[in-house]
Amino acid sequence: MNWLHIERSDTPLILAFPHGGTGLAGFDDSFRSRWWAIRDADWHIRALYEGLADATFIWTDISRSVIDCNRDPSGQSLYPGQTTTGLCPTETFDGEPLYRDGYEPDPADRMAWFTPYHAAIRAEIARLREKHGRVVLYDCHSIRSHVPRLFDGELPELNIGTDMGKTCDIALSDAVVAASAGRSHVLNGRFRGGWTTRHYGQPDRGVHAIQMEIAMRAYLDEPSGEPHEQNWPPEWNPDRTAGLRADLAQILAAAMAFAKDPA
Template identity: 75%
Template sequence: MNWLHVERRDAPLILAFPHGGSLIPDDLIGQFRSPWWAIRDADWHIAALYDGLAEATTIRTDISRSVIDCNRPPSGVSLYPGQATTGLCPIDTFDGEALYRDGEMPDIDARRVAYFTPYHDAIEAEIARLRALHPWVVVYDCHSIRSVIPRLFDGELPELNIGTDNGVTCDSTLSDAVVAACGERSHVLNGRFRGGWTTRHYGRPANGVHAIQMEIAMRAYLDEPKGEPDESNWPPTWTPDRAAPLRADLANILTAALTFAKGPA
């Protein structure tokens, strides 16, 4: 099963896509109450959104986040204590529906070995490769989410949600440049989403690795239906013309990230 994709470039920028997939292995699909629920919370069309915007290494998985969430700590500890969230192998959807049939629960250790570890081995290998070429490397974690999910956050999410774990995972020069490149779009730095495990684990500015997460509200590039989606209207159709304005803004954001990464050279 070819589920992990790495496209290498020599520029000091890595784009990671942990949640863009909707693949559920055949031996697991029967455990889920609803195959549609098991893919509904994907970061839909996220790879297409970023395609070709920058000279960057890309690392992405086709596996659904309901099988394994590659942006959660392997220990299972919550990244947002006291707030609703999903775990390493989620047992419910963003809206709180139970994912698994009665008597069926995920084998977390097996899934960690099969999917989580190879994904992060790939990221670590690319960081090491690029650090041998550059004094600084930026890991940019690519995400998107429905604009309104009452269980997870109040009201409507800003279009662009930048996470640096309150400034821990990257130099402020990088986050300031990304914020400036957001232009007129609604945005927030370290709001509801401060960065997942990828950002928090790899972001070590003192070691030359700067990590930042971008969580995009899907209305910025897709026609989201009003209210909770159903199988008749979700996921929204990918339309290049609809996404073009955001792609232009993201190109500016990635240019800012690359300019920062090349700065000390």
Template identity: 70%
Template sequence: MSWLHVARAETPLILAFPHGGTDIPAQYLPAYRSRDRALFDTDWHIRRLYDGLAEATCVWTDVSRAVIDGNRDPSGASLYPGQATTGLCPTETFDGEPLYRDGEAPDVEARRDAYHAPYHAAIAQEIARLRARHDRVVVYDCHSIRSLVPRLFAGELPELNIGTNGGATCDAALSDAVMAACGDRSSVLDGRFRGGWTTRHYGRPETGVHAIQMETAMRAYLDESPLADGGFPLWDPARAEDLRTDLRRILAACLDFAKGQI
């Protein structure tokens, strides 16, 4: 599968990237109102942000979240009942703008089988491989989002948003260590983002698998000004390097926890 990638390491840390892809297969493109609009909610430059920060297994997809959202429940059940959100095959942007032309709709079952299932099979395989070697494994789900999305939440997001589904997906020692490693940056634990399907599905502390989601407000590493004109955010080297310093410390804390050192 040319769109699915696994880069293996032997440490007990897995980084997952479900939303960094920008590929929309040619057969799907005619149904969208705009390719640019379909890509608007991408986790821009997310793999570049984390590149080289820790020795970890990485799993990522090149396929856009507008095709399939790898961090949604495959049953279609909402992760945030009663709140605005997007689905397994999004039909609108975070702002509520329709993605598809009138009369067009995605074949959710086909896309789930073609993309969602293989992506998660790869993650599950890496968890099993590493769990056979280590007493603990940490699954760290990497995300970013615009700092302001009024339809989803009020006001500006903290820079670092950690999700553990109220502590259900990992030991408190891990979430405490991650929060401490955030340093002076604005951060919150289990605020609007409590962790998506990846975190909730794999996080089983009693089995030695601890999962945590990091949702980063894009202003922490990108220039968001092009968004006002419908463009895409731009890599900001200075901001990104500052954030990478903090993320390196956060991932080190994850590894220390996985190795039983905290």
């Protein structure tokens, strides 16, 4: 499976990246636009975290437009009553139809990418729980700062999700919030954690899951207004990202310290 990647460490911290991929898995001709099919990726997300912590990294190269590995496989909405995207999205974040008529996806055909990704997460959690009393699963995300169809106004730079405290010990969320203090941030705001965080977070069993959704203006030069093919995605600029990377290093250090605490 050359689209699924695991870089292992023996520390009790796992970083997962479900939305950084742009591969269309051979479904290119099913989409109305390749650009629409990859536009809502978490751009440069793995590069943002690369080298910041000695942790296990798990990521997929498959676009979220093919299969969203952070959605409930049953198809149940994570945010009932709010606009969101599904397991196999049929629209972009802005509401454009993704698929040509007659080419809409069958979720059962797409589980060949969902299932191995989550099998990898389960296996790494089990491996590390044999070595540590606690494991932290930190789910890495980013999104445009303004997406009117999904939320009002401008997101805080750092959006921390624990499903209202259900997916991790309060000591972990407190530590991550404290380490985020230098930037605008919110705990359990518009994004409270996707299926990964909610499914694996079992603090009573030593597995603590937390999601970090980053507004892209924190590390990229977002264009004003709705993006178009000529200005999106923004280029990766190491100098532009240095400040956020330093802050994220502190956040991951706080998560690691919690995981290693024998209490």
